[in-house]
Amino acid sequence: MVNGSKKYIKALLQKGLREDGRKLDEYRNVEIEYGVSAKSAEGSARVKIGGTEVVAGVKMEVGEPFPDKPDQGTIVVNAELLPLSSPDFESGPPGVDSIELSRVVDRGIRESKTIDFKKLCIKSGEKVWLLFIDIYPINNEGNLFDAAALAAFAALKDAKFPVYDEKTEKVKYDEKTEKHVPLENLPMACTVLKIDDKFIIDPLIAEEKAADARVTTVSIEDGSICAMQKGGEKPLNSEELVKMVELSLSKAAEFRKAFK
């Protein structure tokens, strides 16, 4: 059996083992570094989960609100699967995988209500802050969903508003205020894979390729769920799904304690 092949991954899991020696419910080491693009971005962060490395940055612009939400700003999340970060990613316009990734991260942040969009309002009906969150993998060794979600949140946490000059209606990007984006809670994404009858977290690439199904659950402090996404080609029954969600919630809770 070839290392990294589907058969190999599956055979290992049946013995309760993984390619890198971890337990099935064991996360790799997580590192967060803030301000990695401090000169350019209003907020930025680098997240490493084992060998997977993702950077995210926040740029803030002032624009018009949506007509149906005149007193609310918003976030725009964008992820690009850089061909720099993996031989599997190709150049070109964003593929469906990068769109899914950015939309899952977007929903996790948006639906957690961690940002009160009303606090991004400058003048109702006219001027609101738009927070652009851009996510880029630097090195992909699996579990981009969790890494991207964490990097996006960390970049938001790092972000400070630039000065907005109401007279000229321009943002002064070279002048930052001390004002942070108010964040009410910490949405945490934890992705669980199903491979045969086993459930694992924080997957490596070979495990992602061998997976029957993938479930990303984003939860907040009180344990409630604010976003989910099922991926993978095989169906799940509800018992399986509940198991995966439970695993995800317990890991997120554990993780949240470590995140400061």
Added chain:
Amino acid sequence: MTYEKRSDGRKFDELRPMEAKVGVIPRADGSAMFKTGKTIAYAAVYGPRQLHPSHMRNPETGILRCNYNMMSFSGSGERVRPGPSRRSKEIGLVMEKALLPVLDLSGFPNSVVDVFVELLQTDAGTRCAGITAASLALADAGFMMKDLVAAVSVGKVGDKLVTDVNKEEEDFEEGATDVPIAMLPRTGQITLLQLDGKVSKDELKTLLENAKKATKEIYEVQKQALKEKYGAK
């Protein structure tokens, strides 16, 4: 028109503090990070690998393909719209020309060597940082190379000739000339030269000499980075 003192306190012929590291992207065949002042470039090399689309294949040699990109949050001022621009395409092209002279890809017919450069943070001199990083990444990938390629942006700010122009200098109100140059440090051969602004022929001569001196310094940082990964412990 006088430019008395550099905004960051450097001497006129002084480079910004540099940092280089190879092997920073384990998934790539070769990779490097190069930082000069606040400009941070990552480079990854993939290949030689099969070239798509197939009509671009050359049965006589492998080809080099460079892709330059600024992360959306890496610019000063507003967000940079994602995706290729005319500027990024041109930079990709001149990077190819800057790097190709040190490579011999004739052993890899029909193949491509992809170089991806991403800017995490910018303070001018991004194409030069990209080339410097890319040449390290190519060395890290194990390609036979005639030399490394080191690049620097020299120029004229106000009335002074300067080395390693930063963004504030590039935007100098009374005029600045930017001359990105890539050289093979051992021979001083030039593989990239662009200029926008205004200089005399004599000034250009001095700038070339300044670039020669600067790229030699960059070369030392590059070699040190390679030794850190590959040198005897």
